[in-house]
Amino acid sequence: MASTPNMDSDRPLSVKELTDLGLQYDFLPQLPLNRWYRAAEVVYREATHYLRDGNTPQAFMMFQRYCDLVMYKLRTHPDINLPESRPQYKTLSKRIPAIIELMESMRVEIDEYYSRWEARMRAQRRSQPPAKSTIRLVDPALSWNHASPGSILDARSNKDLAIEMANKERLRRRNATKMAPSRSSRIISEDELQRRNMEAVRNQLDRSYRTSDTNDRLQSTNYSYPSIKQSASLSYESAPRRPSPPPTRPMPPRPPKQLPEPSRPPSVSPPPRPRKELDTEACVTTRSQSPVRPPKEALEPVPEPKRRYTFKPEKYLENGDPIRSIFLPESLRRRFLAIAEPNTKRGLEMCGLLCGANINNALFITHLVIPDQDCTENTCDTRNEADIWEFCDKEELIQIGWIHTHPTQTCFLSSRDMHTQASYQAMLSESIAIVCAPRYEPSWGVFRLTNPPGLPEMLKCRKTDPFHPHDVPGDQLYVNALQPAGHVIEADLNVDVCDLRGKT
Structure with a gap:
């Protein structure tokens, strides 16, 4: 396997560089053909795993290697024309059209990442004198998507995080296995719809937030308004409709407006309606004790991008x-x-x-x-x-x-x-x-x-x-x-x- 070329430490790899890296592997016809069939399967699985993690450059490189191995190298193996070898080769070949179509969309993304990096570099050169570049050997798996950067971690120092990631992936696979009606083409179709699935997750989060916010506001309404409704039903004009007091205890006369209302036993009648300015204060006081409705812009939040990680080579x-x-x-x-x-x-x-x-x-x-x-x-x-x-x-x-x-x-x-x-x-x-x-x-x-x-x-x-x-x-x-x-x-x-x- 040839070494990765030297490059600026934060520069994404171009499509050409990723293609060249994908073609840099040793094909040895002396190894049994079934070993190379297994090798092709390993390359394909790795490509789908990288794509699911959001590492488009590395996935592109691995898909490139798969296509070259299946379309060109395996055809030169001395055992390829044996009857027992053809069924498995046919299975590997069936994936090629879908992979090529997928790689075309990935190519557009990678070109966009690279163009954005170039624009950022040009802006930096105009704003400050060029500094000496830090050159290092770069693992193509660390060539990050600049639209959604991730954190590069040391695996040994972050063992607990790694275990958590592994457990989540195990659960995801088990759920996917239960839900999938067919295994024949499910993986490649998942890769084609990865970005749509991420958007669907975001929409689901938005809906969950809005539903939760609506429920909170409904609970706030039910909590705040009963005292106001009770007061609103008591107006001076509607006094004749009040329930009549017992004959032995006639209702006392209405006091002057400017004087405070005398206290009345609860059994006689509901308390009088407070002054308008007190009603406002009571409303404010009551509402302040309940959940406050968030600002309008918080009803449809833009969720933060999912935190991405990658482990550097050990x-x-x-x-x-x-x-x-x-x-x-x-x-x-x-x-x-x-x-x-x-x-x-x-x-x-x-x-x-x-x-x-x-x-x-x-x-x-x-x-x-x-x-x-x-x-x-x-x-x-x-x-x-x-x-x-x-x-x-x-x-x-x-x-x-x-x-x-x-x-x-x-x-x-x-x-x-x-x-x-x-x-x-x-x-x-x-x-x-x-x-x-x-x-x-x-x-x-x-x-x-x-x-x-x-x-x-x-x-x-x-x-x-x-x-x-x-x-x-x-x-x-x-x-x-x-x-x-x-x-x-x-x-x-x-x-x-x-x-x-x-x-x-």
């Missing part, structure tokens, strides 16, 4: 490319070991898939998927990948890595493990491999291949034995990915377990 690869933070549920390893215990007792390896979502430029592992697999003492290979594909599509998940046991060995990545990890990391730079060795210390570890030299070395290697040497020393092929040295952060997150064994 670490960088050896080649300088940024990699995002991964939030790993603390309970995941314990739950996986409980499922793998029967195999562990028999000395057989077992694996699971780490799936999740990209939320605000950070990766959250939300699901542990146990696939059908063939297990031996030194290997575990997945089967029925169509079930995995279907599940991830249904839940809108991307595969972030994998976990497996070493029931009879220490905690390390074998040659076979590194080859498996390379197939993940070629699709997603942040991908991780978790190894659990219950009988040894350390009993577990989280790893990633170095890039370079680890990932290129694995991709060019053609050996298949579980334990074979490489041209690069073993201690340079992979590194610890767990904090503080790496980009993986343990957090108190919920994890769902899906066991696909025996489903087909």
Whole structure:
């Protein structure tokens, strides 16, 4: 993967720059075609997640990569014409027209952002002498929409906020799954209507505010006016209509207007109407005790833009490319070991898939998927990948890595493990491999291949034995990915377990 070009720290990326970045990836035909199908799905999911977060530039770049991978690169794969390969390729290709149409509208937005930035820069140059630009390597995911800027946060320092975001996204997805009548085209249509949906939310907030304001004013009316109505019914001209007092106690004569009214027992008649100026004061006093009607302009408030966040890269690869933070549920390893215990007792390896979502430029592992697999003492290979594909599509998940046991060995990545990890990391730079060795210390570890030299070395290697040497020393092929040295952060997150064994 080529490095991102240098640029001013606050400058948005242009359409051309985003397009060029989208095309900067390595396509390796020697990898199995199903791995590239999975890679295309990961790219598509990431694009939809970024678009849902409002990060239009990054979504545009990922959609560009998806189109190039499906329309051009996959067609050159040696296995593309096999009968079993065509159905999945057809599924990926069906998305292309809708994506291209969506990208055209995104292009207009990105051009507008860039033009507004240029206008702001020209105004600044006219008003003050040009200063030396601050140049840095920019992650395209941080190329902000200047119409709705966001806050760039450190993931490790804002763990609680990250957990809150993950929980909200989980709830949103579950609600969306319940409401959606069809899963076949729902995601792309959501992306096309994202801005309309945001406007609908704002309108709903406006209506809720107006309804609440109207209710408050109605309550204020019912609270303030009874005393006024009671006084209004008592006028001097209407005195004959008053109820007659008992015969034994005739009503006293009306006192002069300038003299204060004598007090009367409640059983005789209601109190007299106060003077007009006192009526006004009473009205003001009564109203001052009730909710005050807001000014007219407050009836239709303009809600503040939704607060947007993005997490900056946690670490960088050896080649300088940024990699995002991964939030790993603390309970995941314990739950996986409980499922793998029967195999562990028999000395057989077992694996699971780490799936999740990209939320605000950070990766959250939300699901542990146990696939059908063939297990031996030194290997575990997945089967029925169509079930995995279907599940991830249904839940809108991307595969972030994998976990497996070493029931009879220490905690390390074998040659076979590194080859498996390379197939993940070629699709997603942040991908991780978790190894659990219950009988040894350390009993577990989280790893990633170095890039370079680890990932290129694995991709060019053609050996298949579980334990074979490489041209690069073993201690340079992979590194610890767990904090503080790496980009993986343990957090108190919920994890769902899906066991696909025996489903087909």
